[in-house]
Amino acid sequence: MNLNRRTILSAAAATPLLGARGARAQAANTIRIGILNDQSGLYRDLSGPGSTQAVRMAIQESGITQRGVNVEVVQADHQNRPDVGATVVRQWIDRDNVDVIVDVPTSSVALAVNTIVREKNKVFLNSGAATSDLTGAACSPNTIHWTYDTWMLARSTGGAMVRAGGQTWFFITADYAFGHALERDTAEFVRSAGGRVLGQVRTPFPGTTDFSSFLLQAQASRAQVVGLANAGGDTINSIKQAAEFGLTRGGRTKLAGLLVFITDVHSLGLQTAQGLVLTETFYWDLNDKTRAFTTRLGAMPGNIKPSMVQAGCYSAVLHYLKAVGDMGVSAAKASGLEAVNRMKAMPTDDDAFGPGSVRSDGRKLHPSYLFEVKTPAESRAPWDYYKLLGTTAATDSFRPLGEGGCTLPRS
Amino acid sequence: MAGPAAAGAFEGIDAEKEALWGFTKPQLLAFGVMLAFIVISPFYLYPVFLMKVLCFALFACAFNLLIGYVGLLSFGHAAYFGMGGYLAGHAAKVWGATPEVSILIGGFVAGLLGWAIGALAIRRQGIYFAMITLAMAQMVYFFCVQAPFTNGEDGIQAIPRGAFLGQYSLASDFTLYWMVAGIFLLGFLFIHRVIHSPFGQVMKAIRENEPRAISLGYRVDDYKLMAFVISAALSGVAGGTKAIVFGIATLTDVFWTMSGEVVLMSLVGGLGTLFGPVAGAAIIITMQNYLAEFGAWVTVIQGVIFVLCVLAFRRGVIGEIGRVLKVRL
Numbered sequence: 001m002n003l004n005r006r007t008i009l010s011a012a013a014a015t016p017l018l019g020a021r022g023a024r025a026q027a028a029n030t031i032r033i034g035i036l037n038d039q040s041g042l043y044r045d046l047s048g049p050g051s052t053q054a055v056r057m058a059i060q061e062s063g064i065t066q067r068g069v070n071v072e073v074v075q076a077d078h079q080n081r082p083d084v085g086a087t088v089v090r091q092w093i094d095r096d097n098v099d100v101i102v103d104v105p106t107s108s109v110a111l112a113v114n115t116i117v118r119e120k121n122k123v124f125l126n127s128g129a130a131t132s133d134l135t136g137a138a139c140s141p142n143t144i145h146w147t148y149d150t151w152m153l154a155r156s157t158g159g160a161m162v163r164a165g166g167q168t169w170f171f172i173t174a175d176y177a178f179g180h181a182l183e184r185d186t187a188e189f190v191r192s193a194g195g196r197v198l199g200q201v202r203t204p205f206p207g208t209t210d211f212s213s214f215l216l217q218a219q220a221s222r223a224q225v226v227g228l229a230n231a232g233g234d235t236i237n238s239i240k241q242a243a244e245f246g247l248t249r250g251g252r253t254k255l256a257g258l259l260v261f262i263t264d265v266h267s268l269g270l271q272t273a274q275g276l277v278l279t280e281t282f283y284w285d286l287n288d289k290t291r292a293f294t295t296r297l298g299a300m301p302g303n304i305k306p307s308m309v310q311a312g313c314y315s316a317v318l319h320y321l322k323a324v325g326d327m328g329v330s331a332a333k334a335s336g337l338e339a340v341n342r343m344k345a346m347p348t349d350d351d352a353f354g355p356g357s358v359r360s361d362g363r364k365l366h367p368s369y370l371f372e373v374k375t376p377a378e379s380r381a382p383w384d385y386y387k388l389l390g391t392t393a394a395t396d397s398f399r400p401l402g403e404g405g406c407t408l409p410r411s
Numbered sequence: 412m413a414g415p416a417a418a419g420a421f422e423g424i425d426a427e428k429e430a431l432w433g434f435t436k437p438q439l440l441a442f443g444v445m446l447a448f449i450v451i452s453p454f455y456l457y458p459v460f461l462m463k464v465l466c467f468a469l470f471a472c473a474f475n476l477l478i479g480y481v482g483l484l485s486f487g488h489a490a491y492f493g494m495g496g497y498l499a500g501h502a503a504k505v506w507g508a509t510p511e512v513s514i515l516i517g518g519f520v521a522g523l524l525g526w527a528i529g530a531l532a533i534r535r536q537g538i539y540f541a542m543i544t545l546a547m548a549q550m551v552y553f554f555c556v557q558a559p560f561t562n563g564e565d566g567i568q569a570i571p572r573g574a575f576l577g578q579y580s581l582a583s584d585f586t587l588y589w590m591v592a593g594i595f596l597l598g599f600l601f602i603h604r605v606i607h608s609p610f611g612q613v614m615k616a617i618r619e620n621e622p623r624a625i626s627l628g629y630r631v632d633d634y635k636l637m638a639f640v641i642s643a644a645l646s647g648v649a650g651g652t653k654a655i656v657f658g659i660a661t662l663t664d665v666f667w668t669m670s671g672e673v674v675l676m677s678l679v680g681g682l683g684t685l686f687g688p689v690a691g692a693a694i695i696i697t698m699q700n701y702l703a704e705f706g707a708w709v710t711v712i713q714g715v716i717f718v719l720c721v722l723a724f725r726r727g728v729i730g731e732i733g734r735v736l737k738v739r740l
Contacts, residue, residue: 082566082661083653087700090459094584108565112659115569131565138568176556177563205556 029329030070033317034098036085036113037128039077042232043105045263047128047309049301051103054314057297062321069329074098078109085109086116093120099333100125100320103313107131111138118142122336125320127312130259135363136404142336144343146364147312148281150182151399156279157256158189160370160390161225166254170223171200172214172238174230179205182258183229198223211238215245224253231259236268243272261307265373265385276373281366282308282352283386293351305383311352319348356394361406368397433607437738441686449592458584464696465595466653471676471688472602473645479683480606481638482618486541486670487528487548488646491521493665494551495647500567500660501560510573510581514594514651521647522640529639533632545667552665566661570654587656594652598645603685605641614638675713679720681727686740690729
């Protein structure tokens with residue numbers, strides 16, 4: 001018993017030391033990419049291991065390894081908890097010499113990582129988080145917000161939807177800061193496009209599972225569009241229950257999800273999600289290039305098609321590695337700020353998002369698309385889910401520079 | 412709850428001679444080992460990780476004061492931990508207070524909150540007490556979701572570390588570590604002092620037999636409330652320190668799972684032992700840190716350890732070591 005305990009204790013004591021030694025062995029010619037996302041919870045499907053696969057393809061296609069540069073990938077699960085994310089990122093940068101942090105869904109974690117990466121002068125390529133604060137009040141010269149943000153979603157779903165005929169709106173809003181912001185922004189675009197907001201109802205957050213009374217209020221308002229200013233489980237539940245109530249039956253009322261991903265549509269099924277209107281910046285079946293991109297990516301973990309978040313990870317890492325190839329590994333490693341500046345100076349182009357650019361406040365610019373979920377009859381193949389309702393050009397998709405309260409100098 | 416069971420093995424040992432400052436000889440030895448570890452470890456292990464361990468160790472010690480020495484199982488300690496973090500973060504970021512003042516503000520507000528909640532909760536015993544503390548903590552959680560100063564889901568971000576006493580910059584992890592270690596040691600010694608004061612003797616009397624304590628003329632409710640407030644305030648100090656270390660204060664720390672985590676730490680380490688919660692916090696945090704790559708499996712592994720502890724090591728790691736060596740740790 002005594003010996004046993006001693007063995008176990010000494011083994012336990014030695015483990016972290018071994019880890020530390022291994023991590024310190026470094027080559028100056030190595031770029032280390034840390035993929036931090038949700039590997040076990042709500043956002044696993046839309047980011048998770050799929051993001052890693054997309055990043056690996058970006059490394060391969062960048063051709064940088066043929067030029068003698070090593071690129072290593074580490075990944076971790078932040079469990080959607082900011083303190084876990086912050087601990088991992090500090091450790092990655094302080095001890096494991098990680099140069100760039102990629103993905104990071106969940107706004108609270110992304111904001112925490114944003115601060116640390118700036119303090120340590122590394123690079124943060126965010127694809128997964130929604131908050132437009134990353135290029136607004138919390139903007140950082142070391143961060144690029146790649147794929148989407150709440151302002152873009154509100155503008156596309158709110159503005160383009162009104163132009164497509166959805167004149168009157170009713171909001172079902174999760175009663176916390178994020179829900180309020182989403183509702184406020186979207187309502188503004190609805191009004192400025194000439195639509196009207198008939199009312200809104202606030203659902204307690206967190207913990208609302210029964211949306212029936214809120215859906216009945218929405219129905220009674222006779223609005224043409226019911227906007228869901230919520231996220232995650234709330235969105236899924238409200239869409240399911242709206243289908244059960246037959247809210248959208250007859251096609252008079254449309255449901256607009258303000259933060260819905262293709263993986264959510266997949267898990268809901270077309271029978272439930274049909275008619276839902278939503279905005280994304282990438283859809284695998286959008287054009288020949290996105291289809292080619294999806295084919296090259298091959299079978300994804302869990303047999304899914306790439307989400308816009310995963311495509312964003314690919315696009316961001318590809319562009320970063322181009323900048324690294326351009327400026328040299330040692331310069332890119334020495335200063336995250338310089339690497340990001342180089343990325344801002346170069347135009348972007350890839351199969352997933354087409355040509356685009358990175359603005360001085362760290363906002364990646366590309367078009368956004370308003371989609372409607374197909375009915376089961378319209379869908380001809382697995383994952384044939386969307387029909388395109390409208391496109392917003394890259395220049396109009398995102399919040400204009402200077403309106404977000406970012407204090408970085410314009411280049 | 413488990414308090415009496417844990418203490419049962421030590422009947423008679425209480426009479427052991429105290430060597431120094433209320434410590435028995437084995438305790439003094441254990442304290443020396445802990446002190447040596449605190450001083451030496453930052454040179455070998457990652458300081459931020461160690462600071463996290465120390466914050467949670469203080470939190471678990473504060474929680475253990477209540478369950479281990481008064482026999483009150485609070486299931487809402489996350490409220491004080493989280494609130495301490497929010498207040499310290501707000502003070503440091505918005506009011507521009509120095510870190511030690513911010514942490515004290517966090518501890519003070521958590522103590523006030525503990526006084527308000529404790530005054531209600533101590534009127535009931537056992538499971539009812541636990542349920543009231545849980546319900547109150549959930550109310551605090553909903554307050555934090557809605558209150559403007561907490562920033563809801565995003566939490567308070569980018570809290571500055573500042574300079575200790577306005578003089579010594581804490582920007583380096585190493586300097587910050589010594590401040591955190593100091594706070595932990597002060598908190599630990601304070602708890603030790605409380606336990607060994609006449610006040611602490613009455614607390615233990617209440618744990619062993621409340622009706623008898625009442626019949627001896629003690630105003631039991633006053634003692635319980637005081638212990639509750641001390642425990643809440645120290646939890647707030649731990650939460651505030653964590654907020655300064657990580658630069659963030661978020662909903663995670665006020666959520667009920669955090670209350671569960673601190674129960675787990677105390678249980679794994681050993682309820683009603685001085686060093687148990689410290690060991691428990693170190694074990695759980697180390698697991699969370701080094702097993703993070705296994706994703707969802709961390710919670711499964713934690714669950715298995717919890718079950719193992721309850722089935723095989725009812726006294727916890729330190730409690731079992733104490734039993735084998737026949738000393739009180």
